[in-house]
Amino acid sequence: MQKYENLLRESKIKVTPQRLAIVEELDGHVHMSIEELYEAIKKKFPSISLATVYKNINAMxxxxxxxxxKVPGQKSKYELTKKPHSHxxxxxxxxxxxxxxxxxxxTHRAANLSHYEIKEKALVLTGICPSCKAS
Ligand SMILES: [Zn+2]
Ligand SMILES: [Zn+2]
Structure with missing residues (x-):
């Protein structure tokens, strides 16, 4: 818990038990939707509402x-910010x-071809994972 508390403080985020729980979940599961987070947080804070989880995520x-x-055809997932990567x-x-x-x-090529100023670099590829392929 101390680790997460320090992480939040370093980012100048007010530390609350609910926020700590969200960060801990995301650290353990990498990518989660609001609903998945809500279900997990509710186990520790039975009175928490979906709106509160949402507000905390937005603040962070x-x-x-x-x-x-942003995942095509799915609800958005959330993750702790790390270096740029694709999905x-x-x-x-x-x-x-x-x-x-x-x-x-x-990105460079896309900017040249489209003459757009590219702002968000996000690439999501869809397919079948190895364990689904095997079953
Ligand atoms: Zn990711
Ligand atoms: Zn799969």
Whole structure:
């Protein structure tokens, strides 16, 4: 718990037991939707509402501590902010995983081709994960 408390303080986020619980869940599960987080947090704080979980996530997103992963055809997932990375999503079980892919070249090329100023670099690839493929 101390580890998470320090992390929040370093990001200048007010430490509350609910926020600590959210960070702990995200650290353990990597990517979670609001509903998944809510179900997990409710076990520790039975009186917490979905709106409160949502508010806490938004507050931590504003501080750049948590980031949203937009997944096609699924509800957004949330993760602790780390270095830029891409995602693969299993269309069978819905699992979201990180892939360490360098998007610099792709972004550069996209900017050249479209003449857009690219602001958000996010790449989500969908497919079938190894365990779904095996079963
Ligand atoms: Zn799968
Ligand atoms: Zn991720």
């Amino acid at each position: 997103m504003e501080q750049g501590f948590i980031q949203e992963v 693969v999503v299993c269309e069978s079980c819905g699992k979201v995983e990180d892939i360490d892919l360098d998007l610099e070249k792709v």
